[in-house]
Amino acid sequence: MKIGIIGRPQAGKSTLFQLLTNHHAGFGNKIQVAVGKVPDPRIETLIELHNPRKVTYAAIDFLDLPGFLPGQNANGFLQSVSDVDALVLVVRAFESDTVASYNGIQPYADFNDIQQELLVADWSLLETRLERIAKQRMKNPQAAEELGLLEKCQAVLEQDLPLRQLELDEEEEKSLRTYDFLTRKPLIVAVNLDEEQMRSGSYPQKEELEAELSRLDLPLITVSAQIENEINELDEEDARLFMEELGLSDTGISRLARTVYQHLGLMSFFTVGEKEVRAWTIKTGTRAQQAAGKIHSDIERGFIRAEVISYEDLLVCGNVQAAKEKGRFRLEGKDYIVQDGDIVTFRFNV
Ligand SMILES: Nc1nc2c(ncn2[C@@H]2O[C@H](COP(=O)(O)OP(=O)(O)O)[C@@H](O)[C@H]2O)c(=O)[nH]1
Ligand SMILES: [Mg+2]
Structure with a gap:
């Protein structure tokens, strides 16, 4: 999955890009691409249960795009990224004496324009x-x-x-x-706040922006790209305290990833073992045989059945073996609709 980050110059696009991918965005007008790992607390638990040699999170490719200017041909501008699955539009709310604003601090007007x-x-x-x-x-x-x-x-x-x-x-x-x-294209609006606005929960044109986005049924998230980047540099305990103080319950990438998944109708299933714990992203409503194809086309082609444990059942039972013994283990056919959090083993024959 690929998501393009768009917005006016100086809105904080590159700062958000860095937050999402840990990749330092360069200067200038080059489009940058980097991978953001989708945090998932369920994976942390699966790691504890299985102690795997390798862990693979779900991932999203983010594109950091040059600032978009009025009068510019939007189509030409976005042609190079026409294959993105969704857009994140960063609008600036943060105040700063040192960072010139493109057009004043008016996130609603920026969105509208x-x-x-x-x-x-x-x-x-x-x-x-x-x-x-x-x-x-x-x-x-x-x-x-x-x-x-x-x-x-x-x-x-x-x-x-x-x-x-x-x-x-x-x-x-x-x-x-x-x-x-x-x-x-699916669109998510990210309002980039400063520390003060993050604390108070208020920023210029908030009401207008919220009303308009709800009219258009578009998701809105607030981030503080710069502060959250700074938090990333702290050790775990200090980071936790700082976030608590700011009233942040979750990191920027968690909030964004959750919104993206919800909005695009995506979910994750897991494969687990000593070798690897891995999250796989699928559309809601995917059948077991199609889901197998995510892993390998051979598994889809030679699909026999899926052995499924729900994440909750695995937690209750402690491990796969115990879940099997307690009958919390299901054999499902090719038309089974895979559920969010399912732990799946595919049996196949090629
Ligand atoms: N004070 C403050 N500065 C920020 C914030 N977010 C980004 N900046 C700064 O604003 C400038 C422009 O940010 P950048 O991410 O490069 O914007 P872009 O042009 O949209 O890619 C940089 O100097 C950032 O450090 C913020 O929340 N507060
Ligand atoms: Mg930039």
């Missing part, structure tokens, strides 16, 4: 497509169907709403994906 620019980009993309299709209509029987779909998009954009708002069936969803509309 950028959203408008993305809508304009989708408009122009839509117009190009419509023209092309109008020309093809005589020759191409599929064009009529596509035209219908694009007209649905048009109706949404005409109301100044993002294409995310459009409800589509699976078939339409698939054909729309090839267009790479920007406002169709």
